[in-house]
Amino acid sequence: MSASAVNDFNDTIVALATPRGVGAIGIVRLSGPRSIDIANGIFKGKDLSGQASHTIHFGKIVDGESIVDEVLVSLFIAPRSFTKEDVVEISTHGSPFILEKVVKLLLKNGARLAKAGEFTQRAFLNGQFDLAQAEAVADLINSDSEATHMAAMHQMRGGFSRKIKALREELIHFASMIELELDFAEEDVEFASRAGLTELINNLQKEIAKLIESFTVGNVIKNGVPTVIAGKPNAGKSTLLNTLLEEEKAIVSDIPGTTRDFIEDEIHIDGISFRFIDTAGIREARDKIEAIGIERTKARMKAASVIIYLVDLCKERAQEIREENEKLQAMGIPYLLVGNKSDKLESSELDTIQKQFPGMICISASDEWHIDQLKQELIERIHLGDFKTGDTIVTNLRHIDGLTKTQAVLDDVLQGIGNQVTGDFLAMDLRQALHHLGEITGEITTEDLLGNIFNKFCIGK
Numbered sequence: 110m111s112a113s114a115v116n117d118f119n120d121t122i123v124a125l126a127t128p129r130g131v132g133a134i135g136i137v138r139l140s141g142p143r144s145i146d147i148a149n150g151i152f153k154g155k156d157l158s159g160q161a162s163h164t165i166h167f168g169k170i171v172d173g174e175s176i177v178d179e180v181l182v183s184l185f186i187a188p189r190s191f192t193k194e195d196v197v198e199i200s201t202h203g204s205p206f207i208l209e210k211v212v213k214l215l216l217k218n219g220a221r222l223a224k225a226g227e228f229t230q231r232a233f234l235n236g237q238f239d240l241a242q243a244e245a246v247a248d249l250i251n252s253d254s255e256a257t258h259m260a261a262m263h264q265m266r267g268g269f270s271r272k273i274k275a276l277r278e279e280l281i282h283f284a285s286m287i288e289l290e291l292d293f294a295e296e297d298v299e300f301a302s303r304a305g306l307t308e309l310i311n312n313l314q315k316e317i318a319k320l321i322e323s324f325t326v327g328n329v330i331k332n333g334v335p336t337v338i339a340g341k342p343n344a345g346k347s348t349l350l351n352t353l354l355e356e357e358k359a360i361v362s363d364i365p366g367t368t369r370d371f372i373e374d375e376i377h378i379d380g381i382s383f384r385f386i387d388t389a390g391i392r393e394a395r396d397k398i399e400a401i402g403i404e405r406t407k408a409r410m411k412a413a414s415v416i417i418y419l420v421d422l423c424k425e426r427a428q429e430i431r432e433e434n435e436k437l438q439a440m441g442i443p444y445l446l447v448g449n450k451s452d453k454l455e456s457s458e459l460d461t462i463q464k465q466f467p468g469m470i471c472i473s474a475s476d477e478w479h480i481d482q483l484k485q486e487l488i489e490r491i492h493l494g495d496f497k498t499g500d501t502i503v504t505n506l507r508h509i510d511g512l513t514k515t516q517a518v519l520d521d522v523l524q525g526i527g528n529q530v531t532g533d534f535l536a537m538d539l540r541q542a543l544h545h546l547g548e549i550t551g552e553i554t555t556e557d558l559l560g561n562i563f564n565k566f567c568i569g570k
């Protein structure tokens with residue numbers, strides 16, 4: 110199936126477009142050739158057929174003789190709508206009862222309940238946007254931070270698609286030259302210069318590598334940065350968690366070994382979502398339960414994107430801190446060495462410690478001292494680079510899969526050129542690469558692929 114094919118959906122679909130539950134208003138949306146006709150059947154007011162696109166009409170929704178609600182009906186006539194079909198939106202008062210009643214009446218009048226993502230799927234199949242852009246619609250709805258919003262917006266507006274299409278077009282040019290060679294196989298001509306092809310593929314590989322690399326950032330902004338707060342018992346980990354969250358989430362006490370299981374919550378720093386995980390203090394466990402807690406701490410540390418390692422400056426000696434620092438370094442996970450309870454130290458003592466451990470950030474979790482500095486260091490530690498400048502960032506696993514496959518096939522092409530393989534082999538690989546890139550934007554699709562993507566949407570989208 111191709112996206113550019115003319116699609117003829119005979120049925121008209123309906124779904125609630127606003128969230129379930131009580132609200133000031135709720136919207137029921139229809140899309141399809143009979144939208145206006147079906148809406149007209151339950152609407153008392155102006156005759157909706159023959160009205161201009163992008164007009165709003167006041168009237169009543171009726172069930173036989175009884176009035177269900179007073180509503181506003183918005184008309185979007187094909188192709189000037191989200192789905193490029195006739196779309197009717199009925200804005201009712203936001204009662205779940207009214208909304209359900211309106212949907213039921215429309216179903217009775219000949220509409221069909223929309224499947225998950227069906228509105229967006231129709232928009233895609235009718236050429237409103239490409240597949241990557243359609244996927245961005247879902248991301249946009251789910252965006253809950255400045256960074257996720259920005260990445261989804263960029264993708265929806267076609268930034269990522271343009272990049273993939275440009276890569277694809279460059280390849281198509283060479284692929285067609287090579288295919289042409291095959292037509293003249295007997296004459297032994299070379300239309301596509303191998304040196305030129307090598308250069309092109311090297312460039313493409315660089316672009317693709319950059320996109321793949323951006324996924325680390327994409328993943329971080331989409332799923333939040335798992336940040337583990339670890340350290341010895343009583344270092345002040347739970348106090349720090351509470352300070353960061355501005356909420357008394359974890360129990361704090363002067364008894365070492367207070368936290369036994371991990372506790373987590375999320376906050377946004379500079380538009381990025383960080384998931385802070387407070388853990389059980391690491392020491393020789395005193396009982397079975399503490400032992401399990403400590404094992405969990407270690408597992409969490411290994412899976413973290415960043416570790417905040419807290420030391421109690423009142424208690425821990427330099428030698429001890431040095432040993433802990435070495436262990437952290439050996440783990441190979443980005444970490445911040447943080448000295449807590451600075452409020453209990455004289456400034457001369459703090460100076461000495463800073464000289465011994467220049468990389469350490471000294472804070473006071475309970476007095477909220479240097480917490481902003483800690484946040485700033487965290488942002489720097491996750492290496493988001495300059496993604497805010499509007500660079501294309503890949504946030505979708507499916508896209509990464511397509512890019513990785515393209516990368517592998519292009520490697521084969523390069524190797525083939527090196528080994529002076531014949532044009533037909535190169536052509537085969539190039540076609541494969543074009544296929545993988547085409548799947549990203551939806552120039553090449555299958556029923557399964559589409560089903561997979563749109564099923565993840567909610568109904569009404």
Ligand SMILES: Nc1nc2c(ncn2[C@@H]2O[C@H](COP(=O)(O)OP(=O)(O)OP(=O)(O)O)[C@@H](O)[C@H]2O)c(=O)[nH]1
Nearest residue numbers: 342343344345346347348362366367368390474475
């Ligand atoms: N003076 C001072 N006391 C602090 C600071 N941070 C924490 N404390 C105190 O240190 C004690 C231990 O704090 P917690 O936050 O429970 O320490 P923890 O690291 O979570 O301890 P466990 O859960 O037992 O591993 C409590 O009495 C806190 O009030 C600080 O910055 N300054």
Ligand SMILES: [Mg+2]
Nearest residue numbers: 346347367368
């Ligand atoms: Mg604790």
